[in-house]
Every structure is written in structure tokens, then in C-alpha cells.
Amino acid sequence: MSNGNKHLTTGNGAPVGDNQNSMTAGSRGPTLIQDVHLLEKLAHFNRERVPERVVHAKGAGAHGYFEVSNDMSQYTKAKLFNGVGKRTPMFIRFSTVAGELGSADTVRDPRGFAVKFYTEEGNYDLVGNNTPIFFIRDAIKFPDFIHTQKRDPKTHLKNPTAVWDFWSLSPESLHQVTYLMGDRGLPATLRHMNGYGSHTFKWVNEDGEAVWVKYHFMAEQGVKNMSPDVAGKLAGDNPDYHTEDLFNAIENGDFPAWKLHVQIMPFEDANTYRFDPFDVTKVWSHKDYPLIEVGRMVLDRNPENYFAEVEQATFSPGTMVPGVEASPDKMLQGRIFAYADAHRYRVGTNHNLLPINRPKAEVNNYQRDGSMRSDQNGGGSAYYEPNSFGGPKEAPEYKQTAFQVTGVAEQAAYDQDDHYTQAGDLYRLMTEEERSRLVATIVGAMKPVEREDIKLRQIQHFYKADPEYGERIAKGLNLAIPQEVK
Known part of the structure; x- marks a missing residue:
């Protein structure tokens, strides 16, 4: 894309007179430290990479919209799911889990399926995978599990012994291992796989009535997988195959789409269902809780800049809107903290001010300062609450719904241990x-x-x-x- 006759400038907007030659003492130099343009270029270049994600480092993303086809207001007051025909802009990031930023797309690995909905009530992040389950069910085991998927600290090589040692000592992983090692562990493209919220969430309607919910994004393109031989060849010949395929499909007007369905469990069923409905290593039978169509997600626009949009995009399962709340799922509870904390470290405490993460809804709070604050930082308005100067106040109608908890405070396992x-x-x-x-x-x-x-x-x-x-x-x-x- 042409920039016309615009002048090249420094970061503070001053025009650059020479971008080919550094300032030196004579033609042979040495180079002068007063060449602020040279110093700025080199210093910025050294800092062009934010730390890559510890997990889900390699990814591809796209913009699109979600359109409601079946009003869900009887189950949730979340506006993005209510009103047939209602459209909400969204952004999605697909990713592998274990590989580094430069790793191959076609390795056997779960795929991240992270959706950011820009709703009028704030952003809603649905941060799942292309699998309806996961390897573990308590967040305290997550760092250990991911360590087994990463490189051995001595050899700097992948370590199958560590992988299978952990899995064999964690029998709850068997369901996901069977899924991963099956055909769906190698999706043909990012367009030809389903996506899942994986966790159980709580939906609450305007009357305060709650149900439990699971999300299923079903690919309209169908589910297609690739053979290990083809995947291995592509990993060497075109390690960015999935990224390229998604970009080209959208660029050519072949917009991928998914139908969003949900399973709804009545609130009290959680106490009697034959599997713990909050155990992320388990699924709910579709016979017990059939899929209900909600709407359609369509990807129709590629990012203009990968770093600004895909790499700096931040997702957290704790980013919810009124009508969507957490369940007691122990993995979800841990992720609610860990994901947002990772973004504060990796991108910065003000990551939500970046255009890709900025809500469409107006933001009013008392958060101030921090690295790279890019807005008015609250100006001269009240910076504490409560206050007598007309600052934003809480809205009691948006309080989360109460639910009963019982038991002794202890480090307790799930009650059910049927992993087979x-x-x-x-x-x-x-x-x-x-x-x-x-x-x-x-x-x-x-x-x-x-x-x-x-x-x-x-x-x-x-x-x-x-x-x-x-x-x-x-x-x-x-x-x-x-x-x-x-």
C-alpha cells in the first residue's frame, strides 16, 4: 500500500533528512552519538519483540462478526446472544500450544481457539481450544504439564520421556491424549476444525435464573484432518502452512464460518449428573444435553499488521460480560488469574488500551498510570472511589449472581476419579x-x-x-x- 509523498520522521515526528547514511566524523567515521535517528532505529529494533507467549506462541488471526440466529434471552442477558440478526464484531486467534513462535503449524498439538467479541457491554473473550476437553483439571498442575511439552533444560530438545511420564502419572489426561493422538490432532487447516469453550460457564438471564453452559463452534467447512506423513512434510517445506491458508482464503473472499451451538444444563443437574460437569477432562453427553444453535461466526477480514493485531492481542477467560459468569471449574478459576497476569507481564499493564484489545464500549474506571499509558490517563477527573465529584459508580444490577458453596477449606481433589x-x-x-x-x-x-x-x-x-x-x-x-x- 502506497504512503504517497509523506516524509519519514523520527518517533517524535521530526522529519528525517538521511535514512541511508549515519552521521560520522568524516567519511570513515567514527559514528557520532549525536545521531539520534540512528540511535532510535537501533534501540527500537532491539525491542521489537515482546516476550512470546509461554504457551500458544505461534498463531494466526482474523477479524469477522458473530450473528445471532436463535435468541438466547431465556438463558442469558448477554446482549451479544440476544435478538435474531444481531451482529457483534469479533477477532479470533488460532494457535498451537507447545511450539515456539517460529515452530511449524502442522505439528500434532491442540489448537487454541480464542475469540474476542467487541460487545456494547464490553469485551467478551471466549478462550478455548479445538478440543472439548483438556489434559488436566486443576490449574496447580498447569506449569508442570507445560514444562513437559517444552524443551528439556539440559538437552534443549523435546523430551518424550517427560511427556509420557507426566501423562502416565496423571490418568485424568487419558481422554485428551486419546483425542490428540487421533485424527483430529492434525487438522488439515485452521478452517477445517471445530472450536470449543472447553470449560463449563454459567449463563444468567434478566430474572437472575442461572444455567450451566458449554460452547461448541462447528466448522461449516466441515472437519478435515491430514495424515502424519503430509503434516511432517509440510512442517519442513512450509512451516507456516496453516497461517498462509487462512490468510489466502480470506483474501480471496472464501470466508470461513462456524455455527455456534451450546449445551444447556439446568442449574440443579450439576449436583446429580453422572460426571462432574465442572471437570474439564470430561464432556457432557449430547443425548443428555443436546446442542442448541445460537448463531454464526464469519471471518471476513485479515489483519493489516500481524504484530499490532495478532501478536499484541490479549485474551483472558476472565474477560466476561453481564449474563456470563464463571463456574467452579478449577482449571477455569486458575486461568482467570493466569491469563490476564501473563498479558500484564508480556504486553504491559495497559494492554487493553491497544486498538486490538480496546473495547468498543466506553471504559470508566480509576486505573491510572503504568507503562505505555496511551490515553488521557483520566485527565484531571477523580482518581479514587467513593468520591464526591461525580466519578463513575458501581451498578448493583450487574452484581454477579449468588450461588451456594459448602465444604472445608482444604486442598481437595475432585470427588470423581473415573478417568477411563x-x-x-x-x-x-x-x-x-x-x-x-x-x-x-x-x-x-x-x-x-x-x-x-x-x-x-x-x-x-x-x-x-x-x-x-x-x-x-x-x-x-x-x-x-x-x-x-x-
């Missing part, structure tokens, strides 16, 4: 061809594990989910099923 039923159900849902590919993938991933006891411990989990599942993995690894689980 749903993983086995997922295995049995697969066709024979899908099972064969799943087994081959797991066997290939476990062969480099250095200790046999780790392999045997993991095989027991597969066997408990489904005896055939465990036996086929054991056979592939030339190991026997431990007698104590038969």
Missing part, C-alpha cells in the same frame, strides 16, 4: 481405520520413552479404558499387559 469411561467411549466411537491410526501414532510417540516402567504404567491406562486399546498399544511396543490390570 469417556476415553474408552471415544476409542469405541472410532472406526477400525481410525483406531489403527490412533494406535500407530501412540506407539510411534512412546517408542522413544527411555524407561519401560513408564510405558507399562501408561499401557495400564489404555487397557482400563478399553482392553483392546491397551492390548494393541502393548503389542506395538512389544510389551505385555501387566497382570494386575487384567
